Amino acid sequence: MKEQKTGKILIVDDNEDLLKAAKIFLKRHFAQVDTETNPGLLPILMVNEQYDVIMLDMNFTKDVSSGQEGFYWLDRILEIDSSAVVVLITAYGDVNTAVKAIKEGATDFVLKPWENEKLLATLNAALQLRQSKMEVNQLKNQQQQFFEDMDSKFKDIIGQSPSMIKVFETIERVAATDANVLILGENGTGKELIARAIHRNSKRHREAFVGVDLGSITSTLFESELFGHKKGAFTDAKEDRAGRFEQAHKGSLFLDEIGNLPLALQSKLLAALQNREVTRVGGNKPIPVNIRLISATNMPIHNMVFENKFRQDLLYRINTIELTLPALRDRLEDIPLLANHFIEIYSKKYNKDIRKAGEALIKRMQKYHWPGNIRELQHSIERAVIMTTHGVLQPEDLFTQKHMTPEKQEETVSLDHLNIEDVEKILIRKALHKHNGHITRAAEELGLTRSSLYRRLERYGL
Numbered sequence: 001m002k003e004q005k006t007g008k009i010l011i012v013d014d015n016e017d018l019l020k021a022a023k024i025f026l027k028r029h030f031a032q033v034d035t036e037t038n039p040g041l042l043p044i045l046m047v048n049e050q051y052d053v054i055m056l057d058m059n060f061t062k063d064v065s066s067g068q069e070g071f072y073w074l075d076r077i078l079e080i081d082s083s084a085v086v087v088l089i090t091a092y093g094d095v096n097t098a099v100k101a102i103k104e105g106a107t108d109f110v111l112k113p114w115e116n117e118k119l120l121a122t123l124n125a126a127l128q129l130r131q132s133k134m135e136v137n138q139l140k141n142q143q144q145q146f147f148e149d150m151d152s153k154f155k156d157i158i159g160q161s162p163s164m165i166k167v168f169e170t171i172e173r174v175a176a177t178d179a180n181v182l183i184l185g186e187n188g189t190g191k192e193l194i195a196r197a198i199h200r201n202s203k204r205h206r207e208a209f210v211g212v213d214l215g216s217i218t219s220t221l222f223e224s225e226l227f228g229h230k231k232g233a234f235t236d237a238k239e240d241r242a243g244r245f246e247q248a249h250k251g252s253l254f255l256d257e258i259g260n261l262p263l264a265l266q267s268k269l270l271a272a273l274q275n276r277e278v279t280r281v282g283g284n285k286p287i288p289v290n291i292r293l294i295s296a297t298n299m300p301i302h303n304m305v306f307e308n309k310f311r312q313d314l315l316y317r318i319n320t321i322e323l324t325l326p327a328l329r330d331r332l333e334d335i336p337l338l339a340n341h342f343i344e345i346y347s348k349k350y351n352k353d354i355r356k357a358g359e360a361l362i363k364r365m366q367k368y369h370w371p372g373n374i375r376e377l378q379h380s381i382e383r384a385v386i387m388t389t390h391g392v393l394q395p396e397d398l399f400t401q402k403h404m405t406p407e408k409q410e411e412t413v414s415l416d417h418l419n420i421e422d423v424e425k426i427l428i429r430k431a432l433h434k435h436n437g438h439i440t441r442a443a444e445e446l447g448l449t450r451s452s453l454y455r456r457l458e459r460y461g462l
């Protein structure tokens, strides 16, 4: 197969014979070779075409050999495009000028008269340099875009429903203050995303955003994780370590799943928040910390206070501003936006050409109850994008899992047929659904132990 030619070369020299000969030879090796005798046209030529390599004569005026013209035009070229690659054309005996020009930004030089093969080698090397420069530029642009996106206010938070607009308005109002914010909402509704947006829009955005998942922290590790430890404080403490509070100093601390914190640990957390200082485990010197606190939970935290499972004083300390994120099933109008947003992301990621979600799919998605909210939607779109052979996603691409059936009609108990087992089955199903299949929480709500809930599930074949 014939190799595809690349590279756009411009040669500027007042010697027409040289231009002709060079063009004939170089056209065999490069995609485009333009020639010009008048260097005054360089700016316009460079606007009309993005040249990869510009070959530039050093002297244009007859009987002048100082190279001054070459330096002038070299400067202009680099002014117009700082990544331009310029190869100078110099006469024999003019090497010193050429070396000086390289110090001023030229890439290389060729001596006239040249051997074609040598010229080709020089231009190929120059072309490679240009390609690397362009790649670096592209990476720089991408990085800049990335930072701009990161800085943009509600980056990637999709939603135009009234409930989401209310959320955006609240963020706008509270972000700049240092008020503690508690974000409530079911699993996968975007609590962490919102916490990050609050931080990004706050005065602390240049400092750290440090997250801790309090739901997965063991009581033994709680203090060392949050407050840090001194070397030797316990067996695994091989060196001094700052805890999350210290790491978040001057920034924001995000306490996720705060509703899962056992009562004993709630008191320790409260003390640190009240005193605005922490003492590392094994240490005795309190360290002042300045943090903005953002907490989140999917638990009914106000009920928990009522049931003495969450300290009221701690709740008051963390919920100066309370924000509740709507479940996805309560903002159905956002489903097309979200679906197409994730289709775009995953089509790019998996190199597929999928344009959007079809009408039928959107309708079906709007009937489904999305217990895992946006995370579930995101994952199911990812799976569908990988698996589909369609250009527009269809219901069968997404609704492949057995459990993804539209929510059943509310189950009701008929008064003509009072049967305690039927009632129990309905309640268990409801509790499981409400807690997304979380056995401990469902059991708690039903007033059962985990094992007695398991026994019932088995008995009723649920």
Ligand SMILES: Nc1ncnc2c1ncn2[C@@H]1O[C@H](COP(=O)(O)OP(=O)(O)OP(=O)(O)O)[C@@H](O)[C@H]1O
Pocket: 156, 157, 158, 159, 185, 186, 187, 188, 189, 190, 191, 192, 193, 194, 256, 298, 374, 375, 378
């Ligand atoms: N409004 C939104 N627009 C776009 N993506 C979203 C939105 N909300 C959430 N997501 C995406 O959904 C996923 C889950 O979001 P996130 O982790 O913030 O939820 P969460 O409420 O903190 O979940 P959990 O309670 O399980 O910790 C993330 O990938 C997030 O980027």
